[in-house]
Amino acid sequence: MPPDVIFANTLAFDLARAAGPLFLGALFLAVLLKMTSGTLNIGAVTPGRGQLLIVTFGSAAAYWFTTIQSGHLPRPDPVMLSLLGASNGVHLGFKLAENWSALFGKT
């Protein structure tokens, strides 16, 4: 490979490796700061949503570090899939319950 190709890909690799945690960290910090400042109303949290938010950030960070460690895009392990599936399922279940009367109730 020509040296400029190696240099460009090395630079892109380093930027991508740094951008992932920066993006995740900045989003996480933004959510935390908005929670502490009261902008993100955690008094109106409905069940399942807080859990899903935590699991989302945790899964994304775990997937990122696993990718760094393994050198390829890994298949999520059953624990991560169970956590994500359960959180999304609970979230959707509560959303369905909130809209149950509108969907299936007598109007």
Next chain:
Amino acid sequence: MDASSTVAFALAAVPIVVIVILAALAAKIVWQIWSDEMDISKLLSNSADASLSRFQFLIFTFVIGFSYLMILCFEVVHNGAGGASSVAAHAINAATANTAGAASPASAAGVPVRIDLPDASGAAWLLGISAGGYALGKGIQTSGDTSTKNAEVTANAAAGAVAAAATGQQTVARTVTTTAGGGASGTVTSTTPSPEGDDGET
């Protein structure tokens, strides 16, 4: 410019362009959230303004996008330049030493080698879960909103019909009273009530 130099230029330019675009998009999203231009204040509440499933989809999309680009650049550098001697390969050499393997003789000689796209089937699970959750949630929310709106429209129409019927009865009653009392014509030409409700007779 021959074919090999074109390929070399593409291999050098494309990763830089893609990472700049991706990073700019990510930075803009983060900035909009920080500056409240993108409102996530109702992310955890029961509101259609901010969707938690969509937020999850956004996070996984960017994480997998950065990961995919990183792996692809790693493979280009590693397969093309001899792996451990490059900066990128050295950065994750310890973690991937047992899977990366040695550089091929062709790459060591500076000849471009075939580079396969990374297997992304694992990432499809994450994207599938978040996209499926988003789609289901959207369907439930939209169906619920539509049912509520239809119920309101039906209730309003029924209330309007009841009011119109009541006004029409009053109009007919007045017309009959006028006719019985020796009115000028005594002919009812319209029973449709006007907005004022008292002009429906001749």
